[in-house]
Amino acid sequence: MIVVFLSPPGGGKGTQAPRLARQIGAEHLSTGVIFRSMYEANDPLGIKAHDEYWGKGQLCPDGITIPLVEKKLAELEGAVLDGFPRNIAQAEALDRMVKVDAVVSLSITEQTALERLGYRAECKACNITYGLANKPLNKGECNSCHGQLNMRNDDADAAIIRQRFEQYETKTKLLLEYYRKNGNLHEIDGNQDPERVYVDILRALRLDA
Ligand code: AMP
Numbered sequence: 001m002i003v004v005f006l007s008p009p010g011g012g013k014g015t016q017a018p019r020l021a022r023q024i025g026a027e028h029l030s031t032g033v034i035f036r037s038m039y040e041a042n043d044p045l046g047i048k049a050h051d052e053y054w055g056k057g058q059l060c061p062d063g064i065t066i067p068l069v070e071k072k073l074a075e076l077e078g079a080v081l082d083g084f085p086r087n088i089a090q091a092e093a094l095d096r097m098v099k100v101d102a103v104v105s106l107s108i109t110e111q112t113a114l115e116r117l118g119y120r121a122e123c124k125a126c127n128i129t130y131g132l133a134n135k136p137l138n139k140g141e142c143n144s145c146h147g148q149l150n151m152r153n154d155d156a157d158a159a160i161i162r163q164r165f166e167q168y169e170t171k172t173k174l175l176l177e178y179y180r181k182n183g184n185l186h187e188i189d190g191n192q193d194p195e196r197v198y199v200d201i202l203r204a205l206r207l208d209a
Contacts, residue, residue: 057163
């Protein structure tokens with residue numbers, strides 16, 4: 001089964017997509033995670049993608065992104081895609097690679113998203129992630145090891161966050177119409193509590209029985 005998640009930054013796809021993937025026994029495939037780990041591993045393409053694109057809140061070029069996804073998908077039976085496609089050219093490329101079974105769009109107000117992004121952090125030592133629903137007891141400090149929490153560098157700057165929203169509004173949002181026409185779009189209110197959002201996703205995909 002191939003499921004696509006769409007949402008603006010902070011919309012919850014990074015929380016909901018891995019959970020759904022575990023439940024349906026598919027791989028969670030996040031292009032954002034791929035780009036960040038390439039960068040952290042000092043991969044030259046990962047450094048270029050960071051310095052010229054995602055580190056500035058811009059989408060990475062299709063010529064880099066599409067082949068990365070194509071290679072990963074070729075190794076997988078089923079996948080929950082988180083962050084791909086993000087524009088029409090990517091959606092068309094994906095349709096040439098696989099049959100998309102369902103698309104979940106999480107909508108969210110910019111205000112809620114900004115609030116969530118402000119709390120998004122992780123402890124690299126303990127592998128614990130924090131957010132609005134599970135804030136650290138002391139801001140910036142891991143509850144478990146008391147080490148300093150890491151924020152994504154594209155979450156830590158208001159101008160970059162604004163760019164990412166702009167990219168969503170002008171490029172990714174067009175995909176709602178693209179998938180609505182295909183008849184496999186499920187629109188979910190992402191402003192709700194994450195547990196409630198997950199229940200709505202399962203119901204929309206008829207996996208709640
Ligand atoms: P995310 O973790 O999904 O928020 O992605 C982080 C950043 O990686 C985005 O702001 C983009 O700059 C880049 N990125 C992730 N997925 C894509 C994609 N499908 N196309 C282009 N850029 C992407």
